[in-house]
Amino acid sequence: xxxxxxxxxxxxxxxxxxxxxxxxxxxxxxxxxxxxxxxxxxxxxxxxxxxxxxxxxxxxxxxxxxxxxxxxxxxxxxxxxxxxxxxxxxxxxxxxxxxxxxxxxxxxxxxxxxxxxxxxxxxxxxxx
Numbered sequence: 001x002x003x004x005x006x007x008x009x010x011x012x013x014x015x016x017x018x019x020x021x022x023x024x025x026x027x028x029x030x031x032x033x034x035x036x037x038x039x040x041x042x043x044x045x046x047x048x049x050x051x052x053x054x055x056x057x058x059x060x061x062x063x064x065x066x067x068x069x070x071x072x073x074x075x076x077x078x079x080x081x082x083x084x085x086x087x088x089x090x091x092x093x094x095x096x097x098x099x100x101x102x103x104x105x106x107x108x109x110x111x112x113x114x115x116x117x118x119x120x121x122x123x124x125x126x127x128x
Contacts, residue, residue, distance in 0.1 A: 003118075004029035006125050007048055011041030011064070012056040012087070017110075021054065024114050025121075038062035045074035050082045052121055057088040057099070064088070065095075068102040083124035087112065 008030050010021050018034045025032050033048055035041035038059045045053060053071050057064035064086070072081045083105040090096075096107045106120045 002029060003121065003125060005031055006052060006121075007031045007033070007050040008052045008054065008121070009033045009035065009041060009044050009048065009050045009082075010054045011035045011038065011044075011059065011067075012054070013037065013058065013060050014056070017056075017087075020114075021117075024118075028118065036060075038064065038067045042067055042070050042074065045071050045082065049074070051125055052083045052085060054085045054087050054117075054121075055104075057086060057090055057095070065099060065102060068099065068104060072103040083127070085117070085120055085124065087117065 008025055010018055012018055013036050022032050033044055035044050038061050055064050068084060071084055084103060085106045086099050086104045087108050087110060089110045091109050099107055105124055108117055108120060
């Protein structure tokens, strides 16, 4: 299944990662948006109603874990919520378990392989 016109927001404070993801995802036909902070990311989610959010947990203004519920509830007037793919350096199983319990749909650790992230995004977008 293609990703053409899927709206994806990447919330990550590292510009190089956002750039890498922009290039890789736009090559797949994705409508790409980005935020460097939790506050901007939540605002974008509310305004753009994304299909998928790629979320880093280490953000400068708030821990990404704290905003998981806000992102899940960001869709208005619909029964669906965006799929959230956590992309983080945090490898601890307890962190992964907590993220999944708080609403993450997938969890991938950095460094990562782009094909693995694309597989997850394709899988989650097929459900949306």
